[in-house]
Amino acid sequence: MPHKRILAGDIGGSHISIALIEESSSGMKILTSSRTNVDSSGSKEEILTLWSKVLEPLVNSNPEILIGLAMPAPFDYKNGVCWIKDQGKFLSLYGVNLKQELANRLSISSENLFFVNDAEAFLRGEAYCGKAQGYQNVLGLTLGSGLGSSFKFGEEFSDGALWSKSFKEGIAEDYLGTGWFLNKGEAIFGEKLSGVKELVETLPKDEVKSIFKEYAANLAVFLWESNQKYELNHVVFGGNICKASFLFEEELKLELQKLGSNLSFDFSELGEMSALYGVISSLAEEDNELVNP
Known part of the structure; x- marks a missing residue:
């Protein structure tokens, strides 16, 4: 079954930016986007509660939604484990399996949740429709x-x-x-x-x-x-x-x-949308039925 809706997110040391994208016959349409400040020095519970609060209304109990989140390194992107400890942010998440934690909180399958490197997502977005084209x-x-x-x-x-x-x-x-x-x-x-x-x-x-x-x-x-x-x-x-x-x-x-x-x-002239477009590009490789943005 093709994923009709994609939730893309970019998580940084001070924010989480998200965009809900819907597949249509003409391509991809951004339904809504937002940016929320995050205190990356907070506790594990504080950070995960805030992320979940931002994501949950857009997941809207849709078990088929595909979620991709851009995260800074060091991070185990395949398994969703955070290994950030020397960058002055997210210290409380060190060693935490964010894939499982967020899947449980959002009531979705962990198989529908993907993580990508934030810098790689940025460049993918710029290569698709920004300053890295050509x-x-x-x-x-x-x-x-x-x-x-x-x-x-x-x-x-x-x-x-x-x-x-x-x-x-x-x-x-x-x-x-x-x-x-x-x-x-x-x-x-x-x-x-x-x-x-x-x-x-x-x-x-x-x-x-x-x-x-x-x-x-x-x-x-x-x-x-x-x-x-x-x-x-x-x-x-x-x-x-x-x-x-x-x-x-x-x-x-x-x-x-x-x-x-x-x-x-x-x-870049795309701002934080670069990473969000890049996340979509990465997810397109994970789901062969997903059309390019």
């Missing part, structure tokens, strides 16, 4: 609370797992994630800020400009090193830090030029 060797980077990465080589997608790559005096995520900005802001402001948005709004413009210039330099070196190894054609950026791309886009181009690189890059 490119063969693409790196997708989600710049947010963590550093998500994925590759597209030809028609194959894979998790890049570059967050833990050795970089400068630590790992890549230390210099390219939100934490780097917060550390910079604390050193200047004297107290911890809540995120990049507050940093931009709170600190003097000269300080903000200086911070983003340094960030662009770090990002350029990271891209240059990645390109040396993977021979990329293009890079697509997503994630919340990209909302401030106007503060580092031109500087990033200049820094890449200084390194002798002409690597092209774009910032």
Whole structure:
């Protein structure tokens, strides 16, 4: 029996975004979508209760609904077990079988619940209808609370797992994630800020400009090193830090030029819908009767 309705979700360190999609003769139609804030430092019960509260009304006791959720790594995507412990989020879910937990709470079969890598889902969505269209060797980077990465080589997608790559005096995520900005802001402001948005709004413009210039330099070196190894054609950026791309886009181009690189890059215009489209693409491979979005 073909799945007529698909519930796609993107779960991050601060949110859960969902979209209910229905199959029709003309393709796929988004019936409804929403975004809900999540406290990823909460207890297991608090997080799972909130996720279930968001998903349950759209499941609506439909045993045939297909659910796909994009989750950050490290994660056992086949079995649905969360292994996140060093990324400052979802610590209470470490070792938890989310496939079984959510299936029980939503009263559906665990066989109808799938998990995909969030960075891979992002790049799949961009390849389908975004900024990765027409490119063969693409790196997708989600710049947010963590550093998500994925590759597209030809028609194959894979998790890049570059967050833990050795970089400068630590790992890549230390210099390219939100934490780097917060550390910079604390050193200047004297107290911890809540995120990049507050940093931009709170600190003097000269300080903000200086911070983003340094960030662009770090990002350029990271891209240059990645390109040396993977021979990329293009890079697509997503994630919340990209909302401030106007503060580092031109500087990033200049820094890449200084390194002798002409690597092209774009910032996603789909926002969180990239991952949701990517989830649908992944589910299409799981269900042969499901038409492409």
